[in-house]
Amino acid sequence: MTLGQSHRSTGSLRNHAPRLLSGAAVLVAVASLLPAVYLLLREGFSYRLLAEQLSAPSTLPLVWNTIQLLVLVGLSCVILGVGLAVVVTRTNVVFPTMWVVLFTLPLGVPAFVGSYTWVAASYRLMPTSTFIYGLRGAWIVLTLALFPYVFLPTVVALRGLDPAQEEVARSLGDSTLRAFMKVTLPQLRVAIAGGSLIISLHLLAEYGALQMLRFETLTTAVVARATVLGSPEAARALAVLLAVGAVGVVALDRLLRGPSSSAKVGASVSRVSMQWRLGAIRWLLLAVCIAVVVLSLGVPLYATLLGLWGYVGSGGATVDWSLLVHSVANTARYGLLAAVGATVVALPVSMISVRYPGPVATLSERATWVAHALPGVIVALSLVYVSVRWAYPLYQTSYLLVIAYVIMFLPLAIAAQQVGVAQASSSLEEISRSLGDGPWRTFRRVTLPLLLPAAATGAVFVALDVGKELTTTLLLRPTGQHTLATALWSTTEGEVLDFTAAAPYGVALIIIGAIPATVLARRTLRS
Amino acid sequence: MSRSRTRGPRSLAALMLAVVVVASGCSSGSKGAGSDGTKSKSLVVYSGQHEDLTQALAAAFEKESGITLEVRSGDDAGLVNQIIEEGDRSKADVVLTEEPGPIAQLDAAGLLAKVDSSTLAKVDSRFSPKSGNWLAWAARVRVMLYNPNLISEDELPKSVLELSDPEWKGRFAYAPSGAFVTTVNYLIDSIGEDKTLEWLKGIKANGVNEQKNGKVRDSVEAGQHEFGLANHYYWYILAREKGGEDALQSRVHYVDGKDAGGLVLASGAGVLKSSKNQETAQQFMAWLADRDGGQQIVAKDTPQYPTVDGVTSSYDIRPLSELDPPEFDQGSLSEGAKAKELMVKAGLI
Numbered sequence: 099m100t101l102g103q104s105h106r107s108t109g110s111l112r113n114h115a116p117r118l119l120s121g122a123a124v125l126v127a128v129a130s131l132l133p134a135v136y137l138l139l140r141e142g143f144s145y146r147l148l149a150e151q152l153s154a155p156s157t158l159p160l161v162w163n164t165i166q167l168l169v170l171v172g173l174s175c176v177i178l179g180v181g182l183a184v185v186v187t188r189t190n191v192v193f194p195t196m197w198v199v200l201f202t203l204p205l206g207v208p209a210f211v212g213s214y215t216w217v218a219a220s221y222r223l224m225p226t227s228t229f230i231y232g233l234r235g236a237w238i239v240l241t242l243a244l245f246p247y248v249f250l251p252t253v254v255a256l257r258g259l260d261p262a263q264e265e266v267a268r269s270l271g272d273s274t275l276r277a278f279m280k281v282t283l284p285q286l287r288v289a290i291a292g293g294s295l296i297i298s299l300h301l302l303a304e305y306g307a308l309q310m311l312r313f314e315t316l317t318t319a320v321v322a323r324a325t326v327l328g329s330p331e332a333a334r335a336l337a338v339l340l341a342v343g344a345v346g347v348v349a350l351d352r353l354l355r356g357p358s359s360s361a362k363v364g365a366s367v368s369r370v371s372m373q374w375r376l377g378a379i380r381w382l383l384l385a386v387c388i389a390v391v392v393l394s395l396g397v398p399l400y401a402t403l404l405g406l407w408g409y410v411g412s413g414g415a416t417v418d419w420s421l422l423v424h425s426v427a428n429t430a431r432y433g434l435l436a437a438v439g440a441t442v443v444a445l446p447v448s449m450i451s452v453r454y455p456g457p458v459a460t461l462s463e464r465a466t467w468v469a470h471a472l473p474g475v476i477v478a479l480s481l482v483y484v485s486v487r488w489a490y491p492l493y494q495t496s497y498l499l500v501i502a503y504v505i506m507f508l509p510l511a512i513a514a515q516q517v518g519v520a521q522a523s524s525s526l527e528e529i530s531r532s533l534g535d536g537p538w539r540t541f542r543r544v545t546l547p548l549l550l551p552a553a554a555t556g557a558v559f560v561a562l563d564v565g566k567e568l569t570t571t572l573l574l575r576p577t578g579q580h581t582l583a584t585a586l587w588s589t590t591e592g593e594v595l596d597f598t599a600a601a602p603y604g605v606a607l608i609i610i611g612a613i614p615a616t617v618l619a620r621r622t623l624r625s
Numbered sequence: 626m627s628r629s630r631t632r633g634p635r636s637l638a639a640l641m642l643a644v645v646v647v648a649s650g651c652s653s654g655s656k657g658a659g660s661d662g663t664k665s666k667s668l669v670v671y672s673g674q675h676e677d678l679t680q681a682l683a684a685a686f687e688k689e690s691g692i693t694l695e696v697r698s699g700d701d702a703g704l705v706n707q708i709i710e711e712g713d714r715s716k717a718d719v720v721l722t723e724e725p726g727p728i729a730q731l732d733a734a735g736l737l738a739k740v741d742s743s744t745l746a747k748v749d750s751r752f753s754p755k756s757g758n759w760l761a762w763a764a765r766v767r768v769m770l771y772n773p774n775l776i777s778e779d780e781l782p783k784s785v786l787e788l789s790d791p792e793w794k795g796r797f798a799y800a801p802s803g804a805f806v807t808t809v810n811y812l813i814d815s816i817g818e819d820k821t822l823e824w825l826k827g828i829k830a831n832g833v834n835e836q837k838n839g840k841v842r843d844s845v846e847a848g849q850h851e852f853g854l855a856n857h858y859y860w861y862i863l864a865r866e867k868g869g870e871d872a873l874q875s876r877v878h879y880v881d882g883k884d885a886g887g888l889v890l891a892s893g894a895g896v897l898k899s900s901k902n903q904e905t906a907q908q909f910m911a912w913l914a915d916r917d918g919g920q921q922i923v924a925k926d927t928p929q930y931p932t933v934d935g936v937t938s939s940y941d942i943r944p945l946s947e948l949d950p951p952e953f954d955q956g957s958l959s960e961g962a963k964a965k966e967l968m969v970k971a972g973l974i
Contacts, residue, residue: 156972217840225847309836322974325702326801327965328730330709475703482710494716573707577669577697577716588676588698598866 115454122446127462133469134341136480142331151335164315172294174241179248187256189374202619204394205246206611208566210306213239215401236313242394248293255289295351302471317473337476344471348464406601417602425585433561436503440511440560448515467509474569499574507563511556518552558614582607667693672721673701681926701727718900724803725955728893732758737895741907747914748932752891754956761891762913763923764930769878770845771852785886789827798835798853801974809964825971846875861928861940883951891955
């Protein structure tokens with residue numbers, strides 16, 4: 099090693115990742131690509147079939163629909179998420195803490211339930227209206243469901259920013275707003291990009307809500323081909339297109355973030371930014387906050403409670419308490435196991451991607467996002483196929499189900515951990531090493547404790563998504579086991595949800611989702 | 626800061642302990658029935674039917690025979706795809722579907738064993754597949770659901786074939802469900818491929834795709850469309866739930882004259898070839914087709930039709946004998962490659 103090379107060192111102890119670390123990261127990446135590999139290698143796939151699917155007259159409009167949805171929901175989530183984050187952190191709006199909690203709670207409502215409640219409310223309040231259907235409905239409902247993914251990291255970033263820069267800009271004559279736009283907004287880029295990436299991939303994988311709202315995308319077509327048409331080959335071929343879309347989104351995100359994502363956040367900032375003392379506008383903003391809560395939480399609660407009221411009121415109905423308790427316990431158990439599993443497995447990837455940037459790190463980290471964009475039915479069938487052939491004892495056990503959850507929701511853990519690794523300054527590690535501690539001991543005593551809060555945030559994100567998952571759970575759960583989502587699903591007769599017999603499970607699902615969402619909001623406020 | 630540093634690892638240890646405790650209780654669901662030998666007195670049933678109905682069947686069968694059914698519920702196509710991916714190592718002994726298409730798909734893949742001929746002989750032979758590899762244990766009929774506030778029953782089209790006519794534009798709802806695929810299949814056989822494609826394009830242009838039969842029902846009931854194409858039982862489920870037919874706005878119209886809009890579709894039951902419990906599974910099939918066994922549950926717990934002569938539904942549905950459906954081989958539905966191709970071509974799916 100010559101001296102000349104050392105200028106490339108940007109604060110880390112070594113340029114090259116330890117073999118063990120990169121080995122582990124690559125292993126995780128490869129494992130997470132399993133569903134995508136299955137699409138290509140499962141017998142029955144051919145490029146001719148793919149070409150056939152691509153050239154079908156219905157495919158192009160579907161691609162266009164998918165892109166429209168991604169752009170519209172993505173943009174409106176960014177505007178809403180950043181706007182609300184600014185309101186709660188920078189203005190003198192009343193009860194900022196309460197708003198953070200309320201703006202996080204939509205994360206606890208599964209999209210297939212949320213969209214149903216909109217349809218139910220629409221039937222009830224405006225029976226003949228079709229306002230809620232198509233692109234418009236999907237845009238509104240999914241924006242209200244997904245904006246917290248931008249809101250939360252933006253709140254964290256805004257609270258962590260050094261106020262001095264904005265003050266300098268203002269002292270140089272810029273107005274408050276202009277200083278914010280010029281100095282602060284660019285520094286939110288990482289938070290916004292991270293949030294929009296999660297939202298885009300969620301949208302690529304979304305099925306239940308879009309079907310309910312009558313908006314057809316590539317994913318609804320994949321699922322329709324697999325389920326209605328019974329053409330799994332066609333479904334898998336079309337899903338390849340989704341995976342390609344995911345790679346595109348992930349690459350675009352890379353570009354948006356720019357080469358260095360080293361915004362100075364967190365630990366070292368001691369001063370809180372000044373608040374804008376607003377006059378009458380304050381009340382307008384308050385009205386906006388209330389409107390967002392009414393739409394994102396009020397509508398689901400209205401339809402669910404109405405159903406519960408009708409169910410309890412109908413007299414003969416009884417709640418199956420043992421099933422309710424059983425499914426609450428399972429939901430909590432699977433959520434906890436998957437959260438811990440994803441957290442552990444995510445560690446090498448988040449470590450290497452922040453500390454040792456390079457092709458291996460980038461590819462490993464980006465690869466884990468692909469499965470997040472595939473519909474649940476594809477992920478589930480790939481695991482059925484693989485486990486039946488090569489890991490039969492695992493098949494239809496809760497272990498395989500948890501593995502599926504980890505594959506699907508791993509990126510949520512990684513994204514959150516990356517923030518923590520970036521904040522855990524590598525110089526502290528160097529001090530530990532210089533005092534004679536080995537890398538493992540350093541990791542355990544220095545890095546891990548510093549990383550823990552961010553890792554916990556990631557774990558909560560994973561647990562939330564596990565609680566909401568339906569399709570994969572139906573196919574992979576041990577026979578006879580229920581989660582709240584499957585119990586809710588199984589009580590619905592006549593294909594569409596109706597919150598009568600399903601109401602108790604719907605209420606339980608919303609309550610149990612509110613717990614981790616509240617934890618998330620509180621963590622955000624403490625950051 | 627120093628406090629959190631000491632607390633970190635300890636809470637981590639506590640979490641790990643919790644995980645171990647939780648995980649140890651985890652494998653309880655995997656007690657595989659049927660894998661512990663042929664003497665096993667339980668069967669694994671994959672069911673695409675409503676879970677309540679399947680559980681009612683399981684309870685009644687266990688009471689009579691002492692044999693437990695372990696029910697794995699899902700939707701038809703999900704379960705059928707699952708069985709195909711499982712191949713000859715499927716955990717299922719028996720599969721129950723809502724629609725004939727999916728079970729015919731399993732049959733075509735060579736995964737189903739012959740059903741005992743004495744069992745097949747019990748049910749209405751019109752609904753049995755020619756292959757004899759699955760049992761038509763229940764049936765549903767395609768109907769038009771209409772909203773009398775918007776259209777009267779005698780104004781409804783006489784045949785679904787009329788629906789490609791511009792006259793009906795924007796007035797009806799449909800769902801590209803399994804039953805719809807079956808209808809297309811039947812049309813290809815009866816009016817030919819070209820005319821069927823034209824018809825599909827007309828449906829796409831004129832109708833509103835509500836995605837699911839249940840939503841066809843709900844939207845017609847709400848008055849969004851004059852009428853819609855669906856399976857009969859969705860309406861009767863809603864009627865019973867709301868406390869009677871008079872509580873609903875919409876009504877059921879049975880399509881007569883051997884029209885493609887009035888197809889009767891069988892729900893299928895089959896025994897997997899790979900099952901190690903062939904005898905017990907056939908015993909269940911025989912019970913399912915028995916007038917004093919499974920057919921009683923079908924008659925009591927669901928508005929679907931029992932398929933054994935002399936068993937009548939507890940719901941006020943038009944008797945099977947008074948329907949006038951076209952006849953076709955329910956088992957041929959797996960050869961629906963053309964139907965699928967046409968539906969994709971017409972942009973319906």
